[in-house]
Structures are given as C-alpha cells and as structure tokens.
Amino acid sequence: MKNIYKRKLQLLTLCCLSVLGFTSCDTDETQTVATLNNLVWQDEFDTDGTPDAANWNLLKGDGTAQGIPGWGNNELQNYTDRPENVTVQNGVLIITAQKENFEGKSYTSARITTKGKLDQQYGRFEARIKLPTGKGIFPAFWLLGDDENGSLVWPQIGEIDIMEYLGDEPTSVFGTIHGPGFSGANSITKQYEISNDRFDNGFHIFGVEWSPNSINWYVDGDLYQSLTPADVSEETNGVGEWVFNRPFHIILNVAVGGNLPGSPNENTIFPQRMLVDYVRVYN
Amino acid sequence: MKKIKFMYSKTTLLLGLFVLLFSNCEREISDEAVLATFQTNPNVFTDAPAGLTDEFFISFDPAGGANTEGFGTDDNEAYEGTSSIRIDVPAPNDPNGGFIGGIFRDRGEGRDLSGYDALTFWMKGSTTASVALLGFGTDFLEDKFPVSISNKQLSTDWRKVIIPIPDASRLTQERGMFVFSAGTESTGGVGFTIWIDEIKFEKLGTLKLQNYFIQNGNEVDVNVFTGVNQRVTGLGAIYNLPTGNYQTITISPNYFDFKSDNSSVTGNFRFNEAGEIVTPIIGEGKATVTAEVANVLATGALVINGQGDFPHAPIPTATTNVVSLFSDAYANVPVRHYNGFFAPFQTTEGGAGPDPNNVDIKAPFANGDLDNIINYTKLNFVSIGMYEAVPNIDVSATNTLHIDINVRENIDNGDFIRIQLESGTGSGTTSGGTFTLNATALRNADANGWVSVNIPLSSFPGFNSRTNLGQLFFISDNTISNIWVDNVYFYTN
Numbered sequence: 014m015k016n017i018y019k020r021k022l023q024l025l026t027l028c029c030l031s032v033l034g035f036t037s038c039d040t041d042e043t044q045t046v047a048t049l050n051n052l053v054w055q056d057e058f059d060t061d062g063t064p065d066a067a068n069w070n071l072l073k074g075d076g077t078a079q080g081i082p083g084w085g086n087n088e089l090q091n092y093t094d095r096p097e098n099v100t101v102q103n104g105v106l107i108i109t110a111q112k113e114n115f116e117g118k119s120y121t122s123a124r125i126t127t128k129g130k131l132d133q134q135y136g137r138f139e140a141r142i143k144l145p146t147g148k149g150i151f152p153a154f155w156l157l158g159d160d161e162n163g164s165l166v167w168p169q170i171g172e173i174d175i176m177e178y179l180g181d182e183p184t185s186v187f188g189t190i191h192g193p194g195f196s197g198a199n200s201i202t203k204q205y206e207i208s209n210d211r212f213d214n215g216f217h218i219f220g221v222e223w224s225p226n227s228i229n230w231y232v233d234g235d236l237y238q239s240l241t242p243a244d245v246s247e248e249t250n251g252v253g254e255w256v257f258n259r260p261f262h263i264i265l266n267v268a269v270g271g272n273l274p275g276s277p278n279e280n281t282i283f284p285q286r287m288l289v290d291y292v293r294v295y296n
Numbered sequence: 297m298k299k300i301k302f303m304y305s306k307t308t309l310l311l312g313l314f315v316l317l318f319s320n321c322e323r324e325i326s327d328e329a330v331l332a333t334f335q336t337n338p339n340v341f342t343d344a345p346a347g348l349t350d351e352f353f354i355s356f357d358p359a360g361g362a363n364t365e366g367f368g369t370d371d372n373e374a375y376e377g378t379s380s381i382r383i384d385v386p387a388p389n390d391p392n393g394g395f396i397g398g399i400f401r402d403r404g405e406g407r408d409l410s411g412y413d414a415l416t417f418w419m420k421g422s423t424t425a426s427v428a429l430l431g432f433g434t435d436f437l438e439d440k441f442p443v444s445i446s447n448k449q450l451s452t453d454w455r456k457v458i459i460p461i462p463d464a465s466r467l468t469q470e471r472g473m474f475v476f477s478a479g480t481e482s483t484g485g486v487g488f489t490i491w492i493d494e495i496k497f498e499k500l501g502t503l504k505l506q507n508y509f510i511q512n513g514n515e516v517d518v519n520v521f522t523g524v525n526q527r528v529t530g531l532g533a534i535y536n537l538p539t540g541n542y543q544t545i546t547i548s549p550n551y552f553d554f555k556s557d558n559s560s561v562t563g564n565f566r567f568n569e570a571g572e573i574v575t576p577i578i579g580e581g582k583a584t585v586t587a588e589v590a591n592v593l594a595t596g597a598l599v600i601n602g603q604g605d606f607p608h609a610p611i612p613t614a615t616t617n618v619v620s621l622f623s624d625a626y627a628n629v630p631v632r633h634y635n636g637f638f639a640p641f642q643t644t645e646g647g648a649g650p651d652p653n654n655v656d657i658k659a660p661f662a663n664g665d666l667d668n669i670i671n672y673t674k675l676n677f678v679s680i681g682m683y684e685a686v687p688n689i690d691v692s693a694t695n696t697l698h699i700d701i702n703v704r705e706n707i708d709n710g711d712f713i714r715i716q717l718e719s720g721t722g723s724g725t726t727s728g729g730t731f732t733l734n735a736t737a738l739r740n741a742d743a744n745g746w747v748s749v750n751i752p753l754s755s756f757p758g759f760n761s762r763t764n765l766g767q768l769f770f771i772s773d774n775t776i777s778n779i780w781v782d783n784v785y786f787y788t789n
Contacts, residue, residue, distance in 0.1 A: 146504060146536055183538065183540060184538050208501075209500065209501035210502065211504060213536075280541075
C-alpha cells in the first residue's frame with residue numbers, strides 16, 4: 014500500500030521548497046508543536062508478552078492475502094505474529110526483523126495495526142521509538158485511512174506517514190502524505206535531519222498533530238513540516254485531493270527491502286529491532 | 297645512587313605504589329582539590345599546525361625506508377581556508393625512501409581528548425589510490441592508545457574521514473595527534489599525492505558502536521604448551537558512521553580489559569616487546585580469554601587448550617667429534633637454511649631462516665632456557681643446507697647421524713621419512729645416499745612422542761664424500777606432513 018518509488022529526488026526538491034516556504038512565511042514562526050494535550054488512547058507497553066489484543070492486530074504474510082504481494086513495495090519479509098518478531102518486554106514493544114527462511118521469504122518481521130480498535134479522526138499521534146540500523150531496514154510509524162469495508166482503495170483512503178526511516182541513513186527520518194494525485198513516487202514528503210545524534214542510538218519522539226485541514230510533523234519537539242489542502246493543491250497543480258478529514262488507524266512495522274530502501278547487503282546485521290516505548294493519542 | 301629506568305609496563309605497578317603511599321597518609325584529599333587536566337584544544341591542522349611540535353611532521357625512521365622529503369603544505373589546495381597538507385607518496389625505488397609516513401605530536405604535555413568521539417579530517421588524492429594507515433594515538437614515546445584505519449581509498453574530490461575514538465575516557469593526556477603511512481601498493485608502484493585539511497577532534501554524536509572485537513571477532517582455538525606467551529591478536533571495533541557505512545578500526549590493547557576464566561591455565565596479561573598483549577601459559581586445561589572495552593564485551597574469544605609441559609626431546613649425550621646442524625645442546629655450524637623453499641615443487645613450511653635460535657617453536661625448559669624446535673608442516677621434502685653463503689661441512693671424522701623426530705599426526709602404514717645426505721652442493725659434483733625411516737621406525741617413540749635415531753653413515757650407500765656435506769633432506773612425499781625436528785648432529789659412536 015505504501016508505494017514509494019522515486020521519492021528521493023522529489024524529497025530533495027520538497028526540502029528546498031519547504032525551506033523556502035518556511036523562510037518566507039512569518040506565521041510558521043508562531044506555531045507551537047503540540048496544542049492537543051488531552052490523552053485519549055495510549056499503549057505504554059507495560060505488560061510483557063504479545064501486544065495487547067485490545068489495541069493491536071498482528072498482521073501475517075507477505076501482503077498476498079491483501080492483494081498486494083510484497084505489501085505494494087516489493088518488500089522481502091513475511092510478517093508473523095510470533096514473539097521472535099513481535100513482543101513486549103521490559104516496558105517496550107519490540108519488532109524484530111530476522112533473516113530466516115519462512116513461508117517462501119528470506120526475512121521475517123512484524124506489522125501491527127489498530128484497525129477496528131482505534132480509528133480516529135484528528136488528534137496528536139505520538140510514539141517514542143528507538144530505530145534499528147542497516148541497509149534495507151525500513152521501519153515506520155504511520156496512519157492509514159479507513160477503507161469503508163473495502164469500498165475505497167489506496168491512495169483514496171489516504172496515508173499519513175508520521176515517521177519513516179532508512180537503516181542506512183541513521184541521522185534522518187521523513188514525514189509524508191499520500192492521497193489521490195500525490196501518492197507513491199509523487200507523495201508529499203519532507204526529511205528531518207537530526208544534529209549531533211542519530212536515531213538508532215537512543216529513543217526519540219515522533220509525532221503529528223492532525224487537525225481539520227492541517228497536519229504538522231515533529232521530532233523531539235521540533236516542528237519540521239506543516240501541510241494543508243493549499244499545499245497539496247500547490248504541489249499537485251490543483252489535482253490532489255485532501256483526504257484527511259476521515260478516521261485513520263495506526264500502524265507500526267519494520268519492512269525489509271523493497272523499492273525505497275533497497276535490499277539488505279552483506280553489511281546488514283540481523284536481527285534488527287525497533288523498540289517502541291509508547292504510543293499515545295491526544296485530542 | 298641506583299638509577300631506575302621507567303618502562304611503561306611498570307607504570308601501573310608504580311602508580312599502585314604511589315596510591316598505596318598516599319592512602320597511607322593520615323590526611324584525605326580535600327573536597328576542593330581539582331585533578332589536573334590537560335588542554336582540550338581540538339585542532340590539529342587547520343591552515344597551519346595547531347599546537348604541534350616545532351618539527352610538525354616526525355617521520356618514521358628513514359633507515360627503514362621512510363621518505364622525509366615528500367611532506368609539506370600546499371597553499372594552492374585547501375578544503376577550507378588557504379592551505380592544506382600535501383603528501384607526495386614516492387615510488388618504491390625512490391632514493392629518498394620508498395614510502396612516506398609519520399606522526400604529529402602535541403607540543404605540550406598532551407591533550408585531554410575525553411570530550412571527543414572522533415578524529416576527523418578532509419582528504420583528497422591525485423588519484424583513487426589507497427592510504428595504508430591513518431589514525432592517532434601514536435606519539436613515538438609511549439604509543440599507549442593508538443587507533444587506526446587501514447587502506448582508506450582516496451577520492452579525487454574532498455571527502456571527510458571519520459576515525460572513531462573507542463573509549464575517549466582513556467585519552468586524558470594524549471600526545472599522538474595524527475599518524476599516517478602511505479606507499480604505492482594500490483597503484484602498482486606509481487606515486488601519487490594526498491591532500492589533507494582540517495584535522496581535528498570532534499564530538500559528533502552521530503557514531504554508533506557496532507561491536508568491539510578480539511581475534512577479529514572469531515572464537516579461535518589454540519593448543520599451547522606451558523611456558524609459552526600466548527598472544528591475543530586481531531583487536532578492533534566496528535562503528536556505523538552517519539553515512540550509514542561501517543568503519544572498522546584497529547585499536548591498541550590498552551583500551552581493553554582482558555579476562556581469562558581459568559587462572560590455573562593463564563597467567564597475568566602483559567605486553568611483549570612488540571607491544572602485543574600476551575598471557576603466559578602456566579598449566580594444563582582449558583581457558584577462554586575474552587575482553588571488554590569500557591565494560592562492553594568484545595566479540596570473539598581465544599580458547600586456550602593448555603597442553604601442559606612441553607614434550608622436549610631427550611637431551612643429547614654424544615661428546616665425541618660432534619658436528620651439529622641444529623641443537624641447543626651444541627654450538628651449531630653455520631647453515632644457509634633450515635628450509636630452502638625450493639619453488640615450485642616444495643610445499644614444506646616452517647624452518648625459515650638460518651638462525652637456529654629463531655625457528656618455529658621456542659619451548660622453555662624447566663630452568664627457563666629455551667628449547668628451539670623446527671616444525672615442518674605441509675612436508676613433501678625439505679633440506680637443511682650448508683652451501684653458497686656458508687661452507688660445506690666436513691663430517692669425515694664422524695660415523696653416525698643423530699636426529700630426533702616427533703611426528704605430529706597419526707602414522708599410517710606406508711608412511712615414511714627418507715633421510716638423504718648430499719655432498720658437494722654448490723661446490724662441485726654432487727653425490728649422496730639415503731636412509732628410510734618406515735612407519736614401524738617412526739612409531740618407535742618415547743613417552744613425549746620423540747623418535748631418536750642414530751644412523752651409521754655406512755647406512756647411506758653412495759654417501760662417500762664426507763668432507764663436503766652440502767644438504768640433509770627430509771623427504772616424506774606427502775605421506776607425513778607435520779613433524780618436529782630437534783638435535784640433528786653427526787658424531788662418532
């Protein structure tokens with residue numbers, strides 16, 4: 014579902030544009046990162062074992078069952094619900110990418126979602142995460158819009174990527190939206206580069222504050238991207254449709270390989286783990 | 297007055313003594329006391345040397361081939377500012393020296409680098425050659441905390457080089473600011489130019505330790521006899537750089553804390569003369585050596601199987617007309633070689649060089665004297681040669697050849713070692729004869745595994761010219777590949 018093809022070039026262009034946008038727009042300087050502080054949903058991952066079934070679905074397979082083999086991106090992993098791939102230990106959710114032959118694939122990992130358990134329109138979605146390392150490792154914390162029992166298909170349902178990260182670019186993450194007219198290679202995205210630190214050495218906070226007709230992305234309290242229907246219109250020459258005034262659910266996953274990250278190489282060390290200290294939703 | 301020469305290996309002991317002395321004092325150190333710290337200047341070279349000794353570049357020893365002419369600065373090239381370091385790497389046959397390398401040393405008492413996590417600089421080359429060694433921590437004084445990377449490939453544009461500091465807390469008084477060494481191994485002998493700029497220590501925050509390692513990250517098994525100083529080698533670390541690439545660094549043993557799980561097999565870790573970490577083997581049994589850096593366990597281990605006392609060959613007793621080629625019991629005649637390495641037919645390894653006190657195995661006797669033993673491996677044939685640089689030898693006054701052989705593998709029926717004596721090598725017509733030790737003879741060993749043979753020279757039919765012996769061959773035709781050899785001498789029985 015996450016078609017991300019030639020995103021990098023566009024990403025660079027967008028970075029430049031966004032910088033231009035920020036520097037020429039006085040109102041951004043007065044924005045605050047988080048204005049929604051009423052905690053309405055959370056998982057602190059305080060109970061060891063399988064992630065709480067009241068909050069999370071554990072997806073399995075390679076996407077074939079969903080009609081998108083390789084999860085739409087030619088990814089190389091099979092998702093499982095085994096503790097080797099997803100578990101809660103010592104106060105953190107651990108999603109582990111393993112190199113192992115499993116049901117026709119060479120890698121295993123996990124993808125968990127709140128679909129049917131938390132589907133929310135607007136709010137502040139935030140997680141504290143320590144990311145993994147290595148070429149071909151592709152973790153994400155993202156939101157996917159409701160498909161109205163299959164009557165809507167991506168990108169019409171909308172996708173808000175709160176945090177995506179490539180294991181061989183340990184000092185940057187990116188925030189992205191996909192919708193009709195701006196999906197996959199043409200999604201609207203921005204990279205955030207951390208100073209004097211990296212995302213796989215410790216925990217960092219990734220979040221969006223999503224309001225009617227507005228989404229703001231932040232890392233550790235630094236606002237780095239703000240998008241509105243006007244931005245979508247500008248980016249897509251009026252073609253793009255703002256599809257973010259509907260309920261969305263949360264997804265956490267670690268993909269291996271695929272169009273954007275490329276395959277793991279001989280230096281990629283397995284297993285690789287994404288640790289999630291908490292996921293919190295405010296409105 | 298007795299003069300005491302301080303050596304680094306004794307420093308710890310001395311420090312310990314001082315601590316003891318101080319701790320015996322009645323008064324405790326005041327809370328207001330501040331430990332002396334050294335300056336933290338991060339810069340090594342910007343547009344000029346920063347706080348380095350007046351000589352700036354201190355070359356490796358020219359007597360060892362280091363070229364002192366190829367180092368300078370270049371005001372026409374700079375990554376930043378107005379000047380860079382220019383290193384012209386010489387061809388191997390350059391009369392001024394065939395490689396270039398040396399250090400930059402702090403001009404003061406050293407710097408406190410504990411607040412940094414890397415040495416960084418910008419570098420480019422006239423071609424995409426590789427630089428053999430780049431690093432810091434070498435000061436030509438103590439060389440306590442060297443760190444280096446090897447075979448760094450140049451680009452023809454400026455690239456940033458990052459050399460991580462493994463445990464900066466150790467570097468509170470470091471004088472070795474920079475070290476490099478470059479030759480033309482990567483260019484087939486063609487010289488090239490390196491420019492380096494903006495050398496400085498930095499706190500990047502963007503490095504991730506993958507792991508420290510010993511024995512190159514492997515679990516290595518060795519069989520070692522008591523008395524041997526077993527080395528722990530292959531010390532380093534792997535870091536993930538902000539580029540996502542991995543960088544392996546070689547690091548000094550001084551960053552590591554070594555541990556053995558069996559103190560009845562291994563003694564205290566210490567440094568040998570080459571600066572390597574060794575542990576003396578003191579007993580029989582199994583000991584696993586591991587190491588930590590700043591309480592982080594390194595990958596890799598050295599599993600030592602202590603074999604107990606070395607199984608020495610019997611002490612020779614012959615006294616009459618002894619002409620010895622290889623024995624610690626006698627003065628040996630000069631030899632050209634203990635292995636001629638006759639290419640391309642010979643596979644035999646071991647026995648390199650003409651020095652009977654520097655061959656393969658040095659096993660201490662109970663009194664501490666060293667027992668030198670040749671260990672031939674991959675044996676097909678090999679000779680001890682007495683010709684060319686040394687005279688043929690005269691064994692005409694003797695009538696017997698003595699050899700001690702210890703076969704280090706199973707002996708199959710059909711295995712043999714044929715001894716061949718050849719006269720006149722390099723000095724005239726050659727002639728000689730052979731005597732074969734068959735499997736039965738080779739199995740006739742003592743409790744230590746040694747077969748001691750005394751062969752009458754009359755048993756070498758054809759060996760008639762005894763005044764000009766040129767070579768003594770061991771020939772197995774690959775039936776036996778691994779033997780120890782000791783006490784090879786002629787005498788009168």
